[in-house]
Amino acid sequence: MVVARQAGGQLVIIDRLREMVRLAEGVDADGRLDKTVANRAIACLQRFGQRLADMHAESVRVVGTNALRRARRKQGFLERARDAIGHPIEIIAGREEARLIYSGVSHTLPLDAGRRLVIDIGGGSTEFIIGRGFEPIELESLHLGCVSMTSRFFADGRLSAKRFARARVATQQELELIQVRYRALGWDSVAGSSGSVRAIFDALREIDPQCTAITSDGLEHLIELFSGAGHTRAIPLASVDEERRTVFAGGLAILAEAFSTLGIRQMRAAEGAMREGLLYDMMGRMTAEDARERTVRSMQQRYHVDVAQAARVEETAVGFLAQVAKTWTLEDPLAELALRWSARLHEIGLDVAHSGYHRHGAYLLENADMPGFAHEEQLLLARLVGAHRRKLSLEGLDDLIPPWDRLAAQLIVLLRLAVLLHRDRSGAPLPPVQLLPRGRTLELHFGLRTLRDHPLTAADLQQEVEYLEAQGLRLRIFTG
Numbered sequence: 001m002v003v004a005r006q007a008g009g010q011l012v013i014i015d016r017l018r019e020m021v022r023l024a025e026g027v028d029a030d031g032r033l034d035k036t037v038a039n040r041a042i043a044c045l046q047r048f049g050q051r052l053a054d055m056h057a058e059s060v061r062v063v064g065t066n067a068l069r070r071a072r073r074k075q076g077f078l079e080r081a082r083d084a085i086g087h088p089i090e091i092i093a094g095r096e097e098a099r100l101i102y103s104g105v106s107h108t109l110p111l112d113a114g115r116r117l118v119i120d121i122g123g124g125s126t127e128f129i130i131g132r133g134f135e136p137i138e139l140e141s142l143h144l145g146c147v148s149m150t151s152r153f154f155a156d157g158r159l160s161a162k163r164f165a166r167a168r169v170a171t172q173q174e175l176e177l178i179q180v181r182y183r184a185l186g187w188d189s190v191a192g193s194s195g196s197v198r199a200i201f202d203a204l205r206e207i208d209p210q211c212t213a214i215t216s217d218g219l220e221h222l223i224e225l226f227s228g229a230g231h232t233r234a235i236p237l238a239s240v241d242e243e244r245r246t247v248f249a250g251g252l253a254i255l256a257e258a259f260s261t262l263g264i265r266q267m268r269a270a271e272g273a274m275r276e277g278l279l280y281d282m283m284g285r286m287t288a289e290d291a292r293e294r295t296v297r298s299m300q301q302r303y304h305v306d307v308a309q310a311a312r313v314e315e316t317a318v319g320f321l322a323q324v325a326k327t328w329t330l331e332d333p334l335a336e337l338a339l340r341w342s343a344r345l346h347e348i349g350l351d352v353a354h355s356g357y358h359r360h361g362a363y364l365l366e367n368a369d370m371p372g373f374a375h376e377e378q379l380l381l382a383r384l385v386g387a388h389r390r391k392l393s394l395e396g397l398d399d400l401i402p403p404w405d406r407l408a409a410q411l412i413v414l415l416r417l418a419v420l421l422h423r424d425r426s427g428a429p430l431p432p433v434q435l436l437p438r439g440r441t442l443e444l445h446f447g448l449r450t451l452r453d454h455p456l457t458a459a460d461l462q463q464e465v466e467y468l469e470a471q472g473l474r475l476r477i478f479t480g
Contacts, residue, residue, distance in 0.1 A: 094141025108272030114188025362386025
């Protein structure tokens with residue numbers, strides 16, 4: 001956990017807490033999460049949650065990565081985790097993790113005019129990013145991690161040259177996915193982040209206090225030293241503490257093979273990583289630099305969205321939200337953001353096909369790489385867009401994290417009504433419309449002549465009454 005305050009547009013780190021939970025070792029081949037490891041994680045989050053409560057932090061993001069991406073039936077764990085730390089857990093995609101890592105590294109190293117390769121070895125995945133300045137160019141997350149690699153090849157703590165060789169072959173097989181593309185792009189400098197990289201650098205400095213960078217020769221020397229030790233208990237380096245040595249060999253094998261396969265000469269160890277990237281991302285959300293806003297604009301352009309129509313739907317949907325937010329407990333800031341983004345993107349499926357375009361849009365939103373968005377946010381947008389027209393289906397809402405598994409249906413109704421009222425795609429302003437929520441009934445009040453002058457809208461609304469009723473929701477229309 002990293003805690004910072006904003007001062008003059010810069011981040012000042014005021015506290016760091018670190019506990020090695022090794023969640024990745026608790027996820028088996030079938031995606032089941034071991035109870036002992038889960039309880040270890042919950043205990044850690046409770047301690048972090050107490051610290052957050054004591055300092056009255058104003059803005060908090062809690063992010064889960066590879067282990068939670070792989071875990072199945074994790075809803076119960078996520079609810080316990082949220083209760084423990086007092087904030088919801090976002091599960092981010094591998095490429096989003098890579099983007100955040102690059103942001104953290106680039107903001108904490110001197111600005112480099114050329115291209116920079118960043119490698120981050122986590123517990124269950126390793127991210128490879130090529131970027132220039134603060135902007136990533138190429139992002140990849142591979143299924144390699146110090147915990148998972150150690151579990152495969154060094155689980156009993158025994159170390160040997162043959163075991164390191166097998167671990168490196170497994171690493172090379174994963175690196176084949178990116179080797180040609182990354183070497184063709186090239187880079188001018190290399191930085192490594194994460195605990196594994198820093199632990200390796202500390203070990204090299206213990207051997208040679210004059211060491212200023214991680215090199216291929218240094219990594220090969222460490223592998224020789226560790227193989228000679230024979231067991232993690234016998235590692236002859238004080239810098240490799242008891243906690244780190246259980247996963248050190250896996251991280252060392254990954255980094256040594258990355259150097260060999262990608263032709264890296266030397267690497268600088270960076271202080272910043274994903275946590276710092278999250279902090280800078282949070283700063284962006286407090287200004288006009290929210291990465292999610294940039295992503296939505298980019299998707300509108302890519303899928304040729306009618307921006308004027310999207311803006312009309314957005315304005316009406318958000319206006320409806322303002323009328324019902326208190327009664328429907330939709331005052332969480334994400335409710336408005338999700339409604340805005342889904343309104344702007346509700347027609348992206350038209351670029352695939354008109355027939356069933358709401359389903360095409362939902363698929364794109366659920367599966368696309370969307371920088372800045374947590375997976376759960378993408379899933380929420382997908383559910384809203386997928387249900388914004390035709391027969392109402394609430395299927396899949398159970399997949400959303402609480403409270404959105406309950407509240408998404410209400411946002412869907414607001415989006416559907418906004419889309420319906422702008423079906424004629426006219427730029428003319430809507431007449432006043434009032435929404436009155438009463439339990440599972442929503443009253444829609446129009447002016448006296450509004451529906452008489454718009455018979456197609458009246459017919460669409462009558463159809464909507466039937467669609468909602470099939471899901472146990474009641475829509476009542478009033479004029480005058």
